[in-house]
Amino acid sequence: MSHEMVKLSCAEISTLWTLYLNNSMSVYVLKYYLEYVEDPEIRKVIAEAYDIASDNEQEIKHVFWKEQYPLPIAFSENDLNLKAPRLFSDTFKLFYVLQMAKIGMVTYSGCLASISRKDIRSLYQTFLLKTVDVFQKVTDLLLEKGLYVKKPYTTIPSSAMMVESTNYFSGINPFVDKRTLNTIEVTHLSMNIETNQIGMMLSTAFSQSAMNEEVREYMVKVKSLAKNHIHTFIQTLTKDDVQGPMSSDFSITASTVPPFSDKLMMFHIGLMSAAGIGNYATAAAASQRSDLVIKYEKLSSEAALLAKEGADLMVKHRWMEKPPSTADRNRLAEKPQEL
Structure with a gap:
C-alpha cells in the first residue's frame, strides 16, 4: 500500500496541526522583523528564516488540502501591523532567531520520531535539516560579531573519576x-x-x-x-x-x-x-x-x-484553536438515528 493511500494517524494530524500554527506565527513575526533591520548580515539570516517558515507553512497546507482535512485558522495579515514603528533591536532579532531555531530543532525531531508515514517523515526531515542550517548560520554570525553568549568554562580534570558515594x-x-x-x-x-x-x-x-x-x-x-x-x-x-x-x-x-x-x-x-x-x-x-x-x-x-x-x-477572547480530537463515541451513541 502506497503512503498516499494510508490515512493520517493521530500523531501525524496533531504534529501537522501544531507545526502549521507555529510556522504561520513565525511568518508574520519575521516579516515584521524584516521591515526594520539595518545590519545586512542579520537581514540575510532573518530573510532565510522567513522563507523557510513560509515554505513550511505552504508544504503543510498542501498536505491538509490533499488529505481533505480542515485547515487551521492560524494567523493572517490581520495579525500584523507593518506600519508599527521599530520595536526590537537587530541584535535581539538575531538572538530571537537562534532561540526559535533551537525550539524548532527539538520540535521537528520530536515530530519526526512520532510518525510513520513515509511522505510525512520526509517532510519533517526536510524541515529539521533547514532549521539546523539556520541555527548554524546564526551561531556563526553571532561568533563573528562577538555577540555569542558563551557558556561558563571549567578546569580540565587530570583523569576520569567514579562516583564514590551516594552523597553525590x-x-x-x-x-x-x-x-x-x-x-x-x-x-x-x-x-x-x-x-x-x-x-x-x-x-x-x-x-x-x-x-x-x-x-x-x-x-x-x-x-x-x-x-x-x-x-x-x-x-x-x-x-x-x-x-x-x-x-x-x-x-x-x-x-x-x-x-x-x-x-x-x-x-x-x-x-x-x-x-x-x-x-x-x-x-x-x-x-x-x-x-x-x-x-x-x-x-x-x-x-x-x-x-x-x-x-x-x-x-x-476566542483566540485559541481547538486541536483535532478523536470522535466522542458516547455522544454519537446518544444521537438519534437517521433513516
Whole structure:
C-alpha cells in the first residue's frame, strides 16, 4: 500500500496541526522583523528564516488540502501591523532567531520520531535539516560579531573519576555538604538563563504594545516570572563560583504601537512557555543533585500555572484553536438515528 493511500494517524494530524500554527506565527513575526533591520548580515539570516517558515507553512497546507482535512485558522495579515514603528533591536532579532531555531530543532525531531508515514517523515526531515542550517548560520554570525553568549568554562580534570558515594546526589539534606555543580548541571542552568532572557525581553515588548488591558497585565506577570527564574539560576551558579552567561546588548524600543495582534502575542508566549517547561523537565532529568531537581519541579509548576492563566485568557477572547480530537463515541451513541 502506497503512503498516499494510508490515512493520517493521530500523531501525524496533531504534529501537522501544531507545526502549521507555529510556522504561520513565525511568518508574520519575521516579516515584521524584516521591515526594520539595518545590519545586512542579520537581514540575510532573518530573510532565510522567513522563507523557510513560509515554505513550511505552504508544504503543510498542501498536505491538509490533499488529505481533505480542515485547515487551521492560524494567523493572517490581520495579525500584523507593518506600519508599527521599530520595536526590537537587530541584535535581539538575531538572538530571537537562534532561540526559535533551537525550539524548532527539538520540535521537528520530536515530530519526526512520532510518525510513520513515509511522505510525512520526509517532510519533517526536510524541515529539521533547514532549521539546523539556520541555527548554524546564526551561531556563526553571532561568533563573528562577538555577540555569542558563551557558556561558563571549567578546569580540565587530570583523569576520569567514579562516583564514590551516594552523597553525590545530596542537595536538600542540611547535614550533608553539597558537592559542586557538574558540567551537565551548569550547562542546563546556563541554557535556562538564556531562554528566560529572551522570554523576558519578548514579554516586555508585548506588555507595552498589547491593546487589551488583560493581555498587558498578563505579559507583565510573564516578565516578572522570567526575571525571578533568571535570578534563581544565576544564584545557583554563583554559589559555586560559576559565572552565569552574560547577555549581549540587545534591547527593545519605547514604542507602544502594536506590530502584532493580541492573539498572536498570546500564542507566542504560550509557545515559549511550553518550550521552557520542556527545558526544565529535560534539565531535571539530567541533573543529579537533588536540590536542583526539586528546584526545576517548583519552577515548572510556576510556569505551568501562569501558562494555564494565559490559556484561559485566550479562550475568553476566542483566540485559541481547538486541536483535532478523536470522535466522542458516547455522544454519537446518544444521537438519534437517521433513516
